[in-house]
Amino acid sequence: MKFKMHVLFKSAWKCPRLQHMSTQNPQLLPVSLYSTLLPMSAPPELQELCSTIMSTVGGLDDLELSLNKFKDSLTSSLVAQAIDSSKHEAHTRRLLRFFLWSSKNLSHNLEDKDYNYALRVFAEKKDYTAMDILMGDIKKEGRVMDAQTFGLVADSLVKLGKEDEALGIFKNLEKYKCPIDEFTVTAIINALCSKGHAKRAEGVVWHHRDKITSTKACIYRSLLYGWSVQRNVKEARRIIKEMKADGVVPDLICYNTFLRCLCERNLKHNPSGLVPEALNVMMEMRSYKVFPTSISYNILLSCLGKTRRVKESCQILETMKNSGCAPDWVSYYLVARVLFLSRRFGKGKEVVDQMIGEGLVPNHKFYYSLIGILCGVERVNHAVELFEKMKRSSLEGYGPVYDVLIPKLCRGGDFRKGKELWDEATCMGITLQCSRDDLDPSLTEVYKPRRPEKIGLVDSSVAKSPQKITKFVGKMKMRKKCTAKKKKKK
Known part of the structure; x- marks a missing residue:
């Protein structure tokens, strides 16, 4: 499987x-x-x-x-x-x-x-x-x-x-x-x-x-x-x-x-x-x-x-x-x-x-699934902590976890921790599927996730779609016409 x-x-x-x-x-x-x-x-x-x-x-x-x-x-x-x-x-x-x-x-x-x-x-x-x-x-x-x-x-x-x-x-x-x-x-x-x-x-x-x-x-x-x-x-x-x-x-x-x-x-x-x-x-x-x-x-x-x-x-x-x-x-x-x-x-x-x-x-x-989820939501530090708990529980089958964590750490810029996990797996006699090139900063592109920029109150109109703005302007014009008609009747 x-x-x-x-x-x-x-x-x-x-x-x-x-x-x-x-x-x-x-x-x-x-x-x-x-x-x-x-x-x-x-x-x-x-x-x-x-x-x-x-x-x-x-x-x-x-x-x-x-x-x-x-x-x-x-x-x-x-x-x-x-x-x-x-x-x-x-x-x-x-x-x-x-x-x-x-x-x-x-x-x-x-x-x-x-x-x-x-x-x-x-x-x-x-x-x-x-x-x-x-x-x-x-x-x-x-x-x-x-x-x-x-x-x-x-x-x-x-x-x-x-x-x-x-x-x-x-x-x-x-x-x-x-x-x-x-x-x-x-x-x-x-x-x-x-x-x-x-x-x-x-x-x-x-x-x-x-x-x-x-x-x-x-x-x-x-x-x-x-x-x-x-x-x-x-x-x-x-x-x-x-x-x-x-x-x-x-x-x-x-x-x-x-x-x-x-x-x-x-x-x-x-x-x-x-x-x-x-x-x-x-x-x-x-x-x-x-x-x-x-x-x-x-x-x-x-x-x-x-x-x-x-x-x-x-x-x-x-x-x-x-x-x-x-x-x-x-x-x-x-x-x-x-x-x-x-x-x-x-x-x-x-x-x-x-x-x-x-x-x-x-x-x-x-542990496999939860570590995968944490890596997916960009919380590799929590994933590493969970991996330590996995090792303390004396379970086997660490290979797939190393294969996920090492490339993820290196792409996040933490080459030191990636190298540490690589050496640890090698000492345990685990054959890794990930490439050793991941540990090389000159070959691995570092990706740092960016948070979306917050839109200020002054520029809040930018966040609104043109369609919504058009509907809003149309409603305001209709209200002005209604109020004008009522004044004429009076």
């Missing part, structure tokens, strides 16, 4: 996926058939096949010509092992051509599990053409597609924007000899809701209500997430009411999902309602013995930071402490970030010191 100065804040709540179903029923776990690594002691025939598939020389026809020269005995187990060992390196088109060549040569010796495994590989790689060809072969040859494979296929199709096709396969599962049961119904609902197709998912629920009686909580979570993706607070609230009426008590995941939906909706349409409406939801949570965690408050803090609501952010941090919910380092980061962006540097440093005083050890990205 490339280094970025702004942390991509990710919440801990996620859409319930097929993994949730799998943990409830261990028999439904989609276990990989083979190891994904090719061991050094692999059979020579497997090594030969893998090298042929992963070769970048020649096209697909050349691949098949090379495969035709394979002299060892080909088995279904060898085919599956070859796909598994080369799936991360080879292009899916080469994997598909290899599998089709194998099915031609082995005829009926390839089993249903081999077709399912190959289809799962193509679904994970989101190759629509390969999935379509293989599903056509499964249907034509009367093979069985298992429920786990359908779950992955449905999820990949929806992510590719082909939800109609995913629903079409679900409605015709009997053609693939796959039963419409609790697992497959839950799989299509989860897939649809993951991309916000909650209305279509509710249609599936309506037609197959009898098959999901034991997974109602999972289904409700998926529907709630689906409406939240659309930021549809009204429908998300309806789902929560239906849960309560159906005897399913919303848990922390459900309330955090609804809270995010509400906050993101207010962020766009009603920023002033962020705090009061979010706190009302938290009061409702407590009434059901579901207590907000730092994740719940961080959802609100993240949205407050996006609207630069500094006062409310600081108040929410204090509210967390007073309510018995200990802030985590993400909470302190969100508050410090908005303080630095709004140029409240003293208060921002206090928040960072509070976090350190609480004994919290943040992720290194905490």
